Amino acid sequence: MNPAPRGTLTSGTIARFWSPLAATWVMMALEGPLIAATIARLPEAKINLASHGVVFAIAILVEAPVIMLLTAATALVRDRESYRKLRVFTHGLNVLATLMVVVLLVPAVFEPLFSGLLALPREVADIIYGALWIYLPWPGAIGYRRFIHGVMIAAGQTRQVAIGTVFRLAAMAGTAFALPALTDLHGAWVGAAALTTGVCVEAVAARIMATASIRRMLATSPEESGTAAMGYRGILSFYYPLALTSLVALATHPILTFLVGRARDPLESLAVLPVVHSLSFLFRATGLSYQEAAIALTGNDLEHRRPVGRFALRMGLATTAGYALIVLTPLFEVWFEVVSGLTPELSGYARIPSLVLIPLPALSFWLAQQSAIMVLRRRTKAITMATALGVVAIVVVFPVLAWGLGWIGATAAFVAFLGGRLASNLYLHWSEKR
Numbered sequence: 001m002n003p004a005p006r007g008t009l010t011s012g013t014i015a016r017f018w019s020p021l022a023a024t025w026v027m028m029a030l031e032g033p034l035i036a037a038t039i040a041r042l043p044e045a046k047i048n049l050a051s052h053g054v055v056f057a058i059a060i061l062v063e064a065p066v067i068m069l070l071t072a073a074t075a076l077v078r079d080r081e082s083y084r085k086l087r088v089f090t091h092g093l094n095v096l097a098t099l100m101v102v103v104l105l106v107p108a109v110f111e112p113l114f115s116g117l118l119a120l121p122r123e124v125a126d127i128i129y130g131a132l133w134i135y136l137p138w139p140g141a142i143g144y145r146r147f148i149h150g151v152m153i154a155a156g157q158t159r160q161v162a163i164g165t166v167f168r169l170a171a172m173a174g175t176a177f178a179l180p181a182l183t184d185l186h187g188a189w190v191g192a193a194a195l196t197t198g199v200c201v202e203a204v205a206a207r208i209m210a211t212a213s214i215r216r217m218l219a220t221s222p223e224e225s226g227t228a229a230m231g232y233r234g235i236l237s238f239y240y241p242l243a244l245t246s247l248v249a250l251a252t253h254p255i256l257t258f259l260v261g262r263a264r265d266p267l268e269s270l271a272v273l274p275v276v277h278s279l280s281f282l283f284r285a286t287g288l289s290y291q292e293a294a295i296a297l298t299g300n301d302l303e304h305r306r307p308v309g310r311f312a313l314r315m316g317l318a319t320t321a322g323y324a325l326i327v328l329t330p331l332f333e334v335w336f337e338v339v340s341g342l343t344p345e346l347s348g349y350a351r352i353p354s355l356v357l358i359p360l361p362a363l364s365f366w367l368a369q370q371s372a373i374m375v376l377r378r379r380t381k382a383i384t385m386a387t388a389l390g391v392v393a394i395v396v397v398f399p400v401l402a403w404g405l406g407w408i409g410a411t412a413a414f415v416a417f418l419g420g421r422l423a424s425n426l427y428l429h430w431s432e433k434r
Contacts (some may be wrong), residue, residue, distance in 0.1 A: 007309045015311075024165040036049065037339060038190060049187070072242065078227045090234050097139035099144075120261070142203075241384040271395075271412035273410055279326070316361060374431075394416040398412050411422060
């Protein structure tokens with residue numbers, strides 16, 4: 001069940017295996033700009049964009065316990081025993097993540113957090129509360145989908161993973177276009193419904209397409225797979241650093257949202273935050289998709305480490321150049337004002353943050369390659385430490401820029417974000433060399 005080839009690993013082989021995963025992530029990255037553009041064209045765009053930015057940050061945070069199931073399934077599922085045990089583990093995590101949303105919906109929790117701690121305007125808080133109800137199926141669908149996708153990648157079914165994402169994008173886009181035409185829902189509610197519908201449809205499609213691979217997995221004994229059996233304690237020991245990593249990493253967006261809300265020009269900054277983030281994510285997504293491909297192709301003995309690393313370097317430079325082409329040319333106005341629907345005023349707030357993020361796509365490929373090596377070496381705690389260091393850097397840098405120097409919230413946020421990512425990369429580089 002291991003797709004890593006024997007002998008020489010060529011760039012063409014890597015590209016054929018990885019490109020469907022890259023297409024999957026790019027399609028997912030298109031969701032953000034599409035949703036933001038839809039909300040920007042509906043009534044009360046500024047308030048709903050700000051509400052969407054906050055509630056989506058919360059939705060991303062509550063999926064943190066399940067997000068690394070893709071990596072875990074890719075690395076661990078090789079036979080019927082490992083499949084069944086990780087499936088049970090997945091269901092438990094999905095229940096836990098869903099309960100996190102339920103807790104947030106309790107008024108005694110919601111009001112002190114959103115109206116008190118975050119100090120959000122009443123109209124924004126009310127929109128967020130309704131959107132959280134719509135996001136209730138989100139974490140469970142995400143967790144199950146990522147587990148199944150990991151099984152498919154381990155079986156070499158990367159093309160089917162991409163096909164499932166086509167279903168997701170179609171369902172999301174159809175919902176985003178239909179609801180404004182048929183209802184008068186808030187823009188942030190339309191965005192939440194579209195995203196939730198998309199992930200639910202993709203989870204179902206993934207399970208259907210993975211049927212044959214799952215049958216083969218269930219017919220393979222641990223002796224036939226040649227891998228040592230891993231119990232629940234072993235799975236937990238392997239997984240909890242990854243889960244902690246995703247929790248810390250995904251907490252970055254809510255932390256920045258909280259900080260931006262208390263910095264200069266908060267409403268404008270919150271409005272452009274998801275739009276700038278969506279554009280950068282569109283180019284970073286291919287780097288994020290590379291981690292599972294690198295895990296599958298590098299080999300348990302790291303025999304293909306160099307060709308996989310060289311490919312990551314070339315793709316990192318290419319995606320950074322593509323992102324720079326947009327933010328450094330007149331395509332900037334085309335993207336932010338024509339495609340995303342921002343007013344010239346809000347587009348002005350987005351310019352400097354967009355320029356700051358130019359190195360980020362290359363850093364994403366570097367981080368994916370480094371993380372894959374650590375996973376294969378079973379040194380997942382190093383990934384957690386790198387991610388935690390990145391968040392610490394953000395928390396340190398942002399107050400200096402926003403509150404000390406008086407920078408606009410969005411600009412301070414993305415400068416701090418870039419600094420945090422660079423800190424993570426450098427820590428993993430040092431850890432790997434050590």
